[in-house]
Amino acid sequence: MQQPIGIFDSGVGGTSIWKEIQKLLPNENTIYLADSKNAPYGAKTKKEILELSVKNTELLLQENCKLIVVACNTATTNAIDYLRATYEVPFIGIEPAIKPAALKTKTKKVGILATKGTLSSSLFHSTSKIFAEGITVLEQEGTGLVELIEANKVNSKTTTELLKQYINPMLEQDIDCLVLGCTHYPYLIPALRGLLPQKVTIIDSGEAVAKQTNAILIKNQLLAKKRDNTKHIFLSNSNTEVLKSMVEGANVEVTYLNF
Incomplete structure (x- = not known):
C-alpha cells in the first residue's frame, strides 16, 4: 500500500x-x-x-x-x-526504554533523562513499576535541552554545561545505563559520549x-x-x-x- x-x-x-x-x-x-x-x-x-x-x-x-x-x-x-x-x-x-535498561544494568541503577511531561505521566510510572522492580531509576528533567536542539545548538558550550549539570548527579549514584526519554535527545549522543564513562550504556527507543x-x-x-x-x-x-x-x-x- x-x-x-x-x-x-x-x-x-x-x-x-x-x-x-x-x-x-x-x-x-x-x-x-x-x-x-x-x-x-x-x-x-x-x-x-x-x-x-x-x-x-x-x-x-x-x-x-x-x-x-x-x-x-x-x-x-x-x-x-x-x-x-x-x-x-x-x-x-x-516510551522511554526502561525495560531494556532494567535488563542490562549490573549496578541496578538506571538514569533517565526526559521531559517533565513524560516523567510525570501515569504511563511512565506504570511502565517503570512493571519493568524496573528491584532497580533504582534516577529521573532527571532535561529542562532547556529541546530548545537548544531546536536552535541548532547541540554542540554549544551551554548544552555541554547543562548536560554536565543533569548527568553528574546520576553518575555519582553509579548508574550504568542512561535512558534517553525524549526523541530530541539522540542528537545529544556525541556530546554525552564525551561526558559519560565507558561503562555507561546509552539507550534510546528509535x-x-x-x-x-x-x-x-x-x-x-x-x-x-x-x-x-x-x-x-x-x-x-x-x-x-x-x-x-x-x-x-x-x-x-x-x-x-x-x-
Whole structure:
C-alpha cells in the first residue's frame, strides 16, 4: 500500500525516529510534522498536549496516512490512548526504554533523562513499576535541552554545561545505563559520549519503534511494495533550516506550513 506513514513530534527531534524507520522500511513514503512552534510539549498541560496531538493527527489523516507514529515521548504518554480510541488508523507510540535498561544494568541503577511531561505521566510510572522492580531509576528533567536542539545548538558550550549539570548527579549514584526519554535527545549522543564513562550504556527507543512499525504494517497488510520513487515530505510551522540540515536527501522535501 503506497499511502504514506505519518509521523509527528514537537519539533525536529522525531527525525531520529524517522531515520530508523526509513532505514528499516526504505520502500515507504513518509510525511513528517514538526510542530516546532509549540515545542517543547514537555512543559505543557495534559489538555494542551492532547489538543496538539489531535491537531497533528487530523492533519496527517487529511494527507491519507495509513499509520501514525507519535514520535514524541510526551505526546505518547499523555495522548496515545485517546488517539487509539478515537481514530481508526494504527498508532505507534514512543516510551522511554526502561525495560531494556532494567535488563542490562549490573549496578541496578538506571538514569533517565526526559521531559517533565513524560516523567510525570501515569504511563511512565506504570511502565517503570512493571519493568524496573528491584532497580533504582534516577529521573532527571532535561529542562532547556529541546530548545537548544531546536536552535541548532547541540554542540554549544551551554548544552555541554547543562548536560554536565543533569548527568553528574546520576553518575555519582553509579548508574550504568542512561535512558534517553525524549526523541530530541539522540542528537545529544556525541556530546554525552564525551561526558559519560565507558561503562555507561546509552539507550534510546528509535530502533525498537522502527521494528514495531514494521510489525504493525505487516499485521495490517499495509506494507508498501518495492519501489524506486519514494518521497519524504517534512512540514514545519517554524524555521525550516534546522530540519533541512537533519534530513537532507534527494527524495526529501522540506516545506513551511502554518499549522
